[in-house]
Amino acid sequence: MESQTRQRLRAPNFTKCENLLLRDCIQKRKNVIENKKTDRNSLQQKQEAWMEVAKEFNEANTGIQRTVESLQQNYKNLKKKLRKRKLLSSRQETVAETFNTLTSEKKELVSAKSELLQIQLIDEQERLEHNRLLRKMEFEDAQKRYEHNETIRMLQLEEYS
Template structure:
């Protein structure tokens, strides 16, 4: 294996406890994170909110795995997408 492929190792899956903690932390800042406004000031606030979520998440997480704000945001978006899909499947 060369250095490029070894540097891109996949992180461990999120545990159920980590997912619950992520959702709880996002609930505190939901008014910023879920805002549909798109001005530059709000984007800075959203970025700061995600950084705060990541800081708290990593401080309270039981695992030794560091999760960046970007990784947590992607996980949250994935959770929302899967939840919407599950509800759509149940309607049919």
């Protein structure tokens, strides 16, 4: 029963000033804290570095005294938030780059379509002009044949008369 009535006391959230102070304390020992090695010596050095961070942090902080564990958790959370911001930022850049690329491709496509339509228009104009000249020549040829046939009929009429 006694364990059910006990509740874990929650410390206040870290302030922006505390986050900056933590970052500065860690920066001095970052090569040890961020070391990926997990051998006994490296783990011992990391633990000592975190103890130094906690001591420096609590001496400089006028607010709540923080434990090594709470400082480690807050540091993990800060890194997670930073990665998330970078990811979102890079996604936004990617979206913007994609939009710019698509926009420029669309402009190129519209330009190419415009050029194609201009070429088709010129071709159609040339075809119409060619057909007009052909019809004119056919008309002139028909007219000359008619005149020739008329001349032949006149000559034949003169012969018969």
